[in-house]
Amino acid sequence: MTTNDLLTIIATIVLGPLVGGFLFGIDRKLTARLQGRYGPPIVQPFYDFVKLWSKSRIVVNQSQMMYVYGYLLFTITALCLLALRQDLLIIIFVLAFGGVSLIMGAFSVKSPYSNFGAQREILQMVAYEPILMLAAVAIYLQTGSFLVSGIFDKLQQPLLFSLPLVFVALLIILTIKMRKSPFDISASAHAHQEIVRGVYTEYSGPYLALIELTHWYELLLVLGIIGLFWATSIWAAAALALAAFLLEIVVDNIEARMTWSWMIKFVWTTGISLSVVNIAALYLIK
Amino acid sequence: MGLVDTARTKSPWILHYDCGSCNGCDIEILACLTPLYDVERFGIVNVGNPKHADVLVVTGPANRRNQRVLRNLYEQMPEPKAVIAVGTCACTGGVFHNCYNVMGGVDKVVPVNVYIPGCAAKPEAIIDGVVKALALFSPSNGKEAAK
Numbered sequence: 001m002t003t004n005d006l007l008t009i010i011a012t013i014v015l016g017p018l019v020g021g022f023l024f025g026i027d028r029k030l031t032a033r034l035q036g037r038y039g040p041p042i043v044q045p046f047y048d049f050v051k052l053w054s055k056s057r058i059v060v061n062q063s064q065m066m067y068v069y070g071y072l073l074f075t076i077t078a079l080c081l082l083a084l085r086q087d088l089l090i091i092i093f094v095l096a097f098g099g100v101s102l103i104m105g106a107f108s109v110k111s112p113y114s115n116f117g118a119q120r121e122i123l124q125m126v127a128y129e130p131i132l133m134l135a136a137v138a139i140y141l142q143t144g145s146f147l148v149s150g151i152f153d154k155l156q157q158p159l160l161f162s163l164p165l166v167f168v169a170l171l172i173i174l175t176i177k178m179r180k181s182p183f184d185i186s187a188s189a190h191a192h193q194e195i196v197r198g199v200y201t202e203y204s205g206p207y208l209a210l211i212e213l214t215h216w217y218e219l220l221l222v223l224g225i226i227g228l229f230w231a232t233s234i235w236a237a238a239a240l241a242l243a244a245f246l247l248e249i250v251v252d253n254i255e256a257r258m259t260w261s262w263m264i265k266f267v268w269t270t271g272i273s274l275s276v277v278n279i280a281a282l283y284l285i286k
Numbered sequence: 287m288g289l290v291d292t293a294r295t296k297s298p299w300i301l302h303y304d305c306g307s308c309n310g311c312d313i314e315i316l317a318c319l320t321p322l323y324d325v326e327r328f329g330i331v332n333v334g335n336p337k338h339a340d341v342l343v344v345t346g347p348a349n350r351r352n353q354r355v356l357r358n359l360y361e362q363m364p365e366p367k368a369v370i371a372v373g374t375c376a377c378t379g380g381v382f383h384n385c386y387n388v389m390g391g392v393d394k395v396v397p398v399n400v401y402i403p404g405c406a407a408k409p410e411a412i413i414d415g416v417v418k419a420l421a422l423f424s425p426s427n428g429k430e431a432a433k
Contacts (some may be wrong), residue, residue, distance in 0.1 A: 028326075036322040041296075044329055050293035051340070056365040058337070196335050204337035205364045 012083040013076060021045045023223075026039025027249055029171055034253045049212055053160045055205035060109045067105030072214045074098030079221045085149035088136045092129075095221065098214070099125050108197040117198025120186035123260045127267040130171045134275035138166045139228070141282050151231045158230040160240070165278035167229050169271040171244055176267070177222045180252035185260050194257065219245075291424035294340070294366070297329040298420055301339035305392060307346030310406035313375035315343060317409045325413060336362040336417075341419055343412075344392045347375040347382045353395045359398040368399045368419040372412055377401045389390055 025042035032039025059065050078094040081087070099121070106118035136146060142162055143150040151159065159168055176183045187198030195201075203211060226244045227237035258266075290356040304312050318325045319332055333339050336359045348356060360369065371392045374380035379390040379428055392398055 032324070036321040038327040039324075040326050040329050044297070047293045047296040047329055050289055051297040054290045054294065055340075058364050197333070197338065200338075201335055202337065204290060208338060 008083050009080050012080050012169065016076075016220050017213055017216045020220045021049070021257065023113045023216060023219055023245060024216065024232050026261070027245075030246070030249050031253060034250070045212065045216075049209050052209035053206050057206055058204050059207065060202050061157075063108045064202065065207060067108065068203065068214075070101035071098050071105065072210050072217075074101060075217045075221065079217050079224070082148060082221060082224045085147065085152060087141060088146045088148055089133075090238065091148075091221075091225075092132045092136060095132075095218075096125065096129060098218070102199055102211075106202070109202040111202050113196040113201040114199060116195045117186045117201065120260050121199050122191050123264060124176050124186055127264050127271075128176050131173055131271045131275055133167050134279065135163075135166050135170055135270065137276065138163050138279050138282070141279065151228050151244065155231070158232050160229040162282065163229065163278055163280075165274040167226075169274045170226055170229075171247070172267060172271050174222050174226060174244060174248055175251060176263075177249060178219060180248060180251075181255040182258040183263055184257055184264065185264050287369060291388045292421035296422045297331075298340045298416060298423075299331045299338055300341045300343050300416070301333055301336050301359065301363070302343045302345070303356060305344055305350055305352055305356060305376065307373060307375055311376070311404075313344040314406045315345070315372060315412060315427060318412055322408050323413065325416070330416060336360075336383045338363065339363050340367055340423075341365035341415050342367065342369045342396070343358075343372055343416075344369065344376050344396075344398075344417050345372045347379040347385075347387045348392050348395045349385075349387045350389060353389065355411055356360045356392070356395050366423055368422050369418050370400045370402060370415050371398045372415070374409045377403050380405065 022042060022045075024045040025040075028044055029039040029042055051118065064283050075098040078091050081091045081094065103118045103121050103125075106114045106121065109115075116153050139151065139159065140146050142159060143154050143169040145154070175181075179187055184194060185198075187194065200208060200211060223241040223245060227241040230240040293364050302312070317323060318330075336342075338419055340363070342360060342363060344356065360367075369392070375382060376392045379388055382388045383390060389395070400409050400415045400419045404411055407415075
């Protein structure tokens with residue numbers, strides 16, 4: 001590992017939550033404006049984080065605590081791997097480990113709301129994992145490598161031009177990962193309630209703060225994968241990711257919450273067929 | 287005022303529990319969350335989970351049937367926490383004070399920090415009450431907010 005890699009990792013771990021937190025602040029402000037409200041300040045997620053961090057520690061059991069750290073560490077690892085331009089498949093697997101940690105934590109307590117949330121979180125993973133894998137396969141077909149660095153080194157034109165349908169499928173995944181409507185079924189964002197707070201029901205104080213922190217990293221990770229579709233320059237990638245993020249907020253505000261069965265049907269039929277058609281087209285055009 | 291105090295006053299998440307109110311005060315609390323008053327601009331979010339809440343907002347008189355639930359909710363909230371009694375019933379029992387099943391105000395069951403009288407309490411009064419309760423989280427800022 002070179003010094004440069006080490007600096008990249010440190011920058012990701014330190015700057016990641018700052019950017020992610022501000023994005024969530026923008027999300028809350030924009031959502032409020034779309035609903036005709038004034039909205040909280042942009043730095044509100046940081047106030048929430050510090051407040052939760054300073055509250056008393058209440059845990060239901062020891063393992064619950066461990067799973068929160070697992071969720072955080074796996075997500076940070078996945079984001080660092082992306083920043084280091086490593087293997088896409090490994091990034092997807094590590095991300096899945098993080099998701100499983102959250103689910104295990106929710107299953108480790110007896111609260112029915114938490115268990116319900118965990119079941120639905122599993123269904124969400126079942127819905128989005130195939131599409132992430134297909135996206136990795138599609139990128140492989142274009143670059144001849146699963147490495148993220150391959151996208152930066154080998155391509156002359158952005159992936160978006162050759163993989164537009166895969167990109168649309170990934171936008172659906174972004175909604176699921178951000179836990180936004182119509183997919184906010186396992187847990188819900190601020191000021192919404194679904195089975196109390198779903199998977200987060202039994203977490204409180206500092207542990208809830210760690211989960212919020214993980215969300216900031218996770219959002220950056222998913223936006224980073226979306227940014228890969230215009231990786232010819234880092235600014236274009238950031239602009240594409242930001243555009244996807246803003247679109248997401250609008251979708252969240254105009255959509256109703258749907259059921260888990262609708263989610264599976266929609267994501268598997270629409271998402272998988274979009275990806276498969278795109279991959280088939282790549283072969284035909286060749 | 288330190289960072290933690292600032293964060294606590296800027297991000298109070300409220301848990302609303304109806305002890306058996308006539309729904310008048312509940313509607314006024316919900317009115318605070320609408321675009322007209324929009325308490326989220328102060329970081330106030332209505333959560334449905336005691337484990338995430340900082341401020342317990344209670345409406346209605348404490349009665350023998352649900353005092354157990356009220357105490358349970360209060361005990362599940364992590365420290366530091368505050369309790370606000372909204373409406374005359376929650377303060378003293380109100381018109382129900384001499385019913386056979388009513389114990390009186392909410393303070394008969396859990397310690398109350400702020401009383402907001404009124405039947406029903408106005409949204410402006412409720413927001414004022416929450417601000418007073420926030421002063422408890424930051425002692426140095428307390429005098430200013432109390433004025």
